[in-house]
Structures are given as structure tokens and as C-alpha cells.
Amino acid sequence: MPTLRGALPDYPWDAMAPYVARAAEHPGGKLDLSVGSPVDPAPASVREALAAATDAHAYPTTAGTPRLREAIAEWYLRRRGVTVSPDAVLPTIGSKELVALLPFLLGIGAGEAVVFPRIAYPSYEMGAAMVGADPVASDDPAEWPEHTALVWLNSPANPDGRVLDVPELRAAVDRARELDAVIVGDECYAELGWSERWRDKRIPSILDPRVTGADHRGVLGIYSLSKQSNLAGYRAAFLAGDPEIVKPLLNVRKHAGLMVPAPVQAAMVAALADESHVDAQRERYRARRETSCPRSRQRATASTTARPACTCGSRAASTPGRASPISPISASWSDRVTSTASTRRITCAWRSPRATRPSRRRPGGCAPRENFLDIERLFGIHG
Numbered sequence: 001m002p003t004l005r006g007a008l009p010d011y012p013w014d015a016m017a018p019y020v021a022r023a024a025e026h027p028g029g030k031l032d033l034s035v036g037s038p039v040d041p042a043p044a045s046v047r048e049a050l051a052a053a054t055d056a057h058a059y060p061t062t063a064g065t066p067r068l069r070e071a072i073a074e075w076y077l078r079r080r081g082v083t084v085s086p087d088a089v090l091p092t093i094g095s096k097e098l099v100a101l102l103p104f105l106l107g108i109g110a111g112e113a114v115v116f117p118r119i120a121y122p123s124y125e126m127g128a129a130m131v132g133a134d135p136v137a138s139d140d141p142a143e144w145p146e147h148t149a150l151v152w153l154n155s156p157a158n159p160d161g162r163v164l165d166v167p168e169l170r171a172a173v174d175r176a177r178e179l180d181a182v183i184v185g186d187e188c189y190a191e192l193g194w195s196e197r198w199r200d201k202r203i204p205s206i207l208d209p210r211v212t213g214a215d216h217r218g219v220l221g222i223y224s225l226s227k228q229s230n231l232a233g234y235r236a237a238f239l240a241g242d243p244e245i246v247k248p249l250l251n252v253r254k255h256a257g258l259m260v261p262a263p264v265q266a267a268m269v270a271a272l273a274d275e276s277h278v279d280a281q282r283e284r285y286r287a288r289r290e291t292s293c294p295r296s297r298q299r300a301t302a303s304t305t306a307r308p309a310c311t312c313g314s315r316a317a318s319t320p321g322r323a324s325p326i327s328p329i330s331a332s333w334s335d336r337v338t339s340t341a342s343t344r345r346i347t348c349a350w351r352s353p354r355a356t357r358p359s360r361r362r363p364g365g366c367a368p369r370e371n372f373l374d375i376e377r378l379f380g381i382h383g
């Protein structure tokens, strides 16, 4: 039985506190790009729906209200081109709890591997650590080990904005199926693409029929309203996909009391029904991005060759980078940025302790992962 005591590194943002304090001493203040916490208001329609639902005397349902499940299914069809049954969706208390708990909820443990992108949101690895599974940082399906039980994709990716296209998603799903592993697409930035490539096309979902062959076996998508609707404080997200996985997940979540508060469920219905606030938010980010980083426009047509990963504390060669959107962590910087050149010199990096030395348990061939935020990657090179 794994124990969590001593198993987890310090929380990355706590570890960064001294650097944040140092940056705050900079004349004009700091640009905090370390947490994607929205700074713009929650939409009025959503706040009204929340306020109208405050007489929440009864326990909410873990599965979500029928209205919410329908709203999620309708949203998938309308915005992602994906058909899911309202019975194959599940609201979650934000998506982070799901990311961290999914290995546990699926019964994954020691002797099994959890795969996640080489440059990634840290919670994928923490979820593996919490159950004693082997963490494998890899973007190459061919190197995913035989004992893989769960694969995380993140498209568009935090922090580097990489977008996986249909053939890349399909290759990942095919490999996961070969390994009999569950594969999950964390797609919380799906509505925030604005490079030329994705201007007139939707960013593909892992549940897209071109990816899955219209068969969701072994596949889940997760989506959050934190970013598109500025609802990070509400804790509002959901998953959808293979009913054979959703059903047992619902059962465990019922036992564990993992239910979304009723007023938040009502607010989610309102947020999913209204596309205008999402369009407005996307344009807000686009305007800030172009104001603060005019070079992004020049590079929008540049090569999509993958750029080498940054090393801790320094910047890698500036090969034009991989993909499309930036995360809403850009929200707060337009007022503060005075010089693009000076912001590009800043690199914040953290490494998990495991990534600094070869892991005994990490199968050979998988490079150690670095978690980093490199401002140039985020704002200057996505195309």
C-alpha cells in the first residue's frame, strides 16, 4: 500500500515563492505567469444562474442534474463535433481533482505506468505518485511501456501551447488501445486557439470521430470552464467518453462524495449555453497577446517544427515553436508589460525532484521531464 508521506515534492508554486518575491521587486512589478488564474470577471449570465440556485438544501447528485448532463452533451456536439450520450458525461469539481485522482479512481497502482507529456502540468505526475504508479514522461506513443495503464494528453498544452492534430491524436489512441490503457485528453484550452492554423477550424478533441472511429472505447475527454468562462473559483469541469469507464467512475465518486455543488451545476448550464462570453474572452486574450507580443503575429506563419525543450533557468535555441494558443495566464500581463524584449529574458523553471536524476522505475528511453514556463515560448513562438 503506497503511503503519501514523503512521496510528493513540494507544491511547485510554493517552491517558486522566493522567485515570485524577487520578481516583485522589479520596478513596475512582476508578471506572474505561473498560475493560470483568470483575472477577468465571470459572465453576468453565469453569476445570475448561480445566485438563482442558492437554495441548495438537498445534496446534489454526483452524476449532475439531467439538465447539466444534457448541456454538456449539447456542448460537445456544438463546439467539439463530438456525439456523447448525456449518460456518458460526469461533472467534476474543477478538472484538477480529476487529473490528480484519476489513477486512484481507476484503481491503478504499483507495477503500472501513467504516461503524460514531457513538458506538462505537474498534476499528471502527482496523480501517478499518489498511487505508487510509475510516472513516464513521453510524447512518443512508440516508447510508452507495456505496463501503461493510463495516458494523459494535453492539447492545447500547458505550458507550451502545443496542439495535437487528428493524426497525432489517432496515433496516441491507437497505441493506448494496443496497450489496453485508458487514454484521456485534457482539453481545458480547446476554445483558446487563435493561430492561423486554427482560426477557422476547431481544435480537435480526443473524442472526435476522426480520432476514435466514432468508438469511445478506452477514451475520455476532460474540459474545464475555468479558462473559457473565468470560472476558476467556481470549480466547474466535466469529463465525457467511454460509458464503460464513466459508469464505474461515477460509482466511486458517489462513494467518495465527489459532487459538484448544486448552484455551480446551475451556473455550468448557463455557461455552456452562452457562447458569446467565450468569444469575447478569446478576443480579449488575442488583443493582449498582440499588444504584448507583436512578434507572435510575424511568427504565426512560421514553421511548426518542434522546438527543443528549455533547460532549467535558461532559454533554448529559438527555433520557431510548435503550436497555437497560449493559456489564460496571459490575462494579467497586458497592463504590466512595457518591454517585450525584457519579458523574453525571464525564464521561470522548476523541476520535480524526480526529473533531476534518472528514475529507477522510469523505463529506459524516456527522457526526464522538465516543467517550465518560458515566456518566449508562451508568447512569442506559437504558430
Ligand SMILES: Cc1ncc(COP(=O)(O)O)c(C=O)c1O
Pocket (backbone or CB within 6 Å): 036, 093, 094, 095, 096, 097, 099, 121, 154, 157, 158, 186, 188, 223, 224, 225, 226, 232, 236, 237
Ligand atoms: C492543463 C491543465 N489541466 C487542468 C487544469 C486545472 O484546471 P481546473 O481545475 O481549474 O479545471 C489546469 C489549470 O491551470 C491546466 O492548465
